[in-house]
Amino acid sequence: MSHSQKAAEFVQNEAKTNWHNETLWWVRNKRDISTQKIPEWEELRSLGSAVKENVMTNLADYLEEFEKNATANGIHVHWAADGQEHNRIVQSILEQHNAKKVVKSKSILTEECGLNHHLEDIGIEVVDTDLGERIVQFAKQPPSHIVLPAIHMKKEEISELFHKHLQTEEGNNDPQYLTEAARQHLREKFLNADVAITGVNFGIAETGGFVVCTNEGNADMGVHLAPVHIASMGIEKLIPRFEDLGIFTRLLARSATGQPITNYTSHFHRPESGKEIHVVLVDNGRTAQLGREKFRNSLKCIRCGACMNTCPIYRRSGGYSYNSTVPGPIGSILSPGFDLKKNKSLPFASTLCGSCSDVCPVKINIHEQLYEWRQVIVSEGLDASPKKFAMKVASKVLGSSKLYFSLGKMARKSLSTLPNKMIYNNLNAWGKQRDLPKPPKESFKEWYKKNRS
Amino acid sequence: MSDSRAAILSRIRDLNLEKKEHPVIPDFEKNGDVKSQFINSLVASHVSVIEGNLDTSLFEQITSKNDIIYSNVDELSSLSTIQKDQLEDQLTLSSLDHVIVRGEIGVGENGAIWLPEINIEKRVMSFITLHLIVIVSKNDLVHDMHQAYSKIKELPGFGLFVAGPSKTADIEQSLVIGAHGPKRMTVLLTD
Numbered sequence: 070m071s072h073s074q075k076a077a078e079f080v081q082n083e084a085k086t087n088w089h090n091e092t093l094w095w096v097r098n099k100r101d102i103s104t105q106k107i108p109e110w111e112e113l114r115s116l117g118s119a120v121k122e123n124v125m126t127n128l129a130d131y132l133e134e135f136e137k138n139a140t141a142n143g144i145h146v147h148w149a150a151d152g153q154e155h156n157r158i159v160q161s162i163l164e165q166h167n168a169k170k171v172v173k174s175k176s177i178l179t180e181e182c183g184l185n186h187h188l189e190d191i192g193i194e195v196v197d198t199d200l201g202e203r204i205v206q207f208a209k210q211p212p213s214h215i216v217l218p219a220i221h222m223k224k225e226e227i228s229e230l231f232h233k234h235l236q237t238e239e240g241n242n243d244p245q246y247l248t249e250a251a252r253q254h255l256r257e258k259f260l261n262a263d264v265a266i267t268g269v270n271f272g273i274a275e276t277g278g279f280v281v282c283t284n285e286g287n288a289d290m291g292v293h294l295a296p297v298h299i300a301s302m303g304i305e306k307l308i309p310r311f312e313d314l315g316i317f318t319r320l321l322a323r324s325a326t327g328q329p330i331t332n333y334t335s336h337f338h339r340p341e342s343g344k345e346i347h348v349v350l351v352d353n354g355r356t357a358q359l360g361r362e363k364f365r366n367s368l369k370c371i372r373c374g375a376c377m378n379t380c381p382i383y384r385r386s387g388g389y390s391y392n393s394t395v396p397g398p399i400g401s402i403l404s405p406g407f408d409l410k411k412n413k414s415l416p417f418a419s420t421l422c423g424s425c426s427d428v429c430p431v432k433i434n435i436h437e438q439l440y441e442w443r444q445v446i447v448s449e450g451l452d453a454s455p456k457k458f459a460m461k462v463a464s465k466v467l468g469s470s471k472l473y474f475s476l477g478k479m480a481r482k483s484l485s486t487l488p489n490k491m492i493y494n495n496l497n498a499w500g501k502q503r504d505l506p507k508p509p510k511e512s513f514k515e516w517y518k519k520n521r522s
Numbered sequence: 523m524s525d526s527r528a529a530i531l532s533r534i535r536d537l538n539l540e541k542k543e544h545p546v547i548p549d550f551e552k553n554g555d556v557k558s559q560f561i562n563s564l565v566a567s568h569v570s571v572i573e574g575n576l577d578t579s580l581f582e583q584i585t586s587k588n589d590i591i592y593s594n595v596d597e598l599s600s601l602s603t604i605q606k607d608q609l610e611d612q613l614t615l616s617s618l619d620h621v622i623v624r625g626e627i628g629v630g631e632n633g634a635i636w637l638p639e640i641n642i643e644k645r646v647m648s649f650i651t652l653h654l655i656v657i658v659s660k661n662d663l664v665h666d667m668h669q670a671y672s673k674i675k676e677l678p679g680f681g682l683f684v685a686g687p688s689k690t691a692d693i694e695q696s697l698v699i700g701a702h703g704p705k706r707m708t709v710l711l712t713d
Binding site: 092095096106107108109112115116119120122123125126127128129132133142148149150154198199200201204217218219220223224227244245247248249251252255256259260276278284285286287289290293294304309310311312313314315316318319326328329330331332333334335336337338339340341350352356359360 | 526527529530531533534535537539540541542543544545547548550551563566567612616629631632633634644645646649650666667668670671672674677678679680681682683684685686687688689690691692693694695696698700701702703704
């Protein structure tokens, strides 16, 4: 299904759509207030972007440097060309430790690789430990937002899920009560886990370590209790130097939720004695995107979600309408690189207003890339056929002044006399949710002839 | 596995991208009183702040009689109700009421406090306790994260910037303190 079809489903519930829209706009406002407290904010964005530019253009060297230093620190480094290989590597580490129970903290990359399904198929219990992710896992859904995974759900729905899975009181919708229930439930999972899996916010080439940011502390609860820590990391997550963290820790949380920093910013360099740390470096389409000059910048993304919170389309269509692991504006420029045919409607799910580019902490030109993808999609003939037909007609009509004027005359007459059924039908996609403007009595040319000539 | 390593690296190198320089991070202007910034940031993140000295009587006010306490601060070791080796037991860890540790650096702009591994004994300790108490000296405050990172000279196996009690807003964006980790955090700011 295309984005617009899925979005049409989402907006069926008007009250919920409005709530979704307003809540995300509130998060966007918090971001504004928080960033305005830093006088050098714009300079920080430029620095963040320039550091990532340096990473992208020296990626092979930095990857080797990271591997060398991490290995010297006692971290096991693995390389995965795609999602399947990533999953196989994780599976083999689990098998080596005879692990059956896994706790996982938020990792968009493992979603992208479909790790949970892979592990569940071989009989491993995988528990997502971020509260929002646990909620959507109970609901058998993927996250609908990369920072706020359950933002599409109301507390009544969550209460119902918890009643079913955690035996909480029926109809008790108090977030405090529900969070406490999840805390008790997940505490037991943390204490009994064989392996903990996390994502990576920043991998540091210079020191061979990595940083994981959370507010709940779930990543740390998992990895410090389990004997084995597996960190899945996209190869674009590297930063060259330890000092670069000064830039990115200032940019990330302010852009994401408006907090001045995440509660927990954890720096891993060596395993705790008697334990193991594994890092899996994953390509899965990233080197291909690196090779696309116009879209290379999308790899700078630090996954803050600011572009989703500000996007007028995302706010009113919900994360699921994008049908891709990373939804919203950034997802709409990343996903076509993975599968152009499947994601061909995404670059059109935008007004090209540019708000996403304005809030992006690493200055990705998101709206320009959306426009570029549209051109790729049209030139490969993948655009939707009603639009194709309309464009063909328009190019004929606009190419001939004779045809343009006579059709204009006809339209002005017929639009005011024809019955609505003839005007609002499947050929008129624009008129599905809108009224056409009232046709004027005469064209500007006719008016000019009468009054000025 | 090594096949993929070689493949990924050669795919990148074959692109032959024009190399861009790493930028120089400028020395941003620091304004205002760092102590009040630090306190304001902590309070905004739901942290209680006490100014005072390392006096065990201070802790009577913030702990209760039968609480389980572990202090990793030498001057306050008399407050510990359990021994270091008991931290190896997960159930004891999970029943910790208060953990007292020393922070190395406090950051004015966001209230973050640097806890290197050596200050926290066991990595999980500052996450699993109900109440985290951090001692920070006023002399160790800096304005921003750039200054903080430049002060970290020796990289610990694990190090943490902590900026408040564990929290979540995953249910309808309603803030709840105490998601998985501490439900309370107190900072003792010493001279």
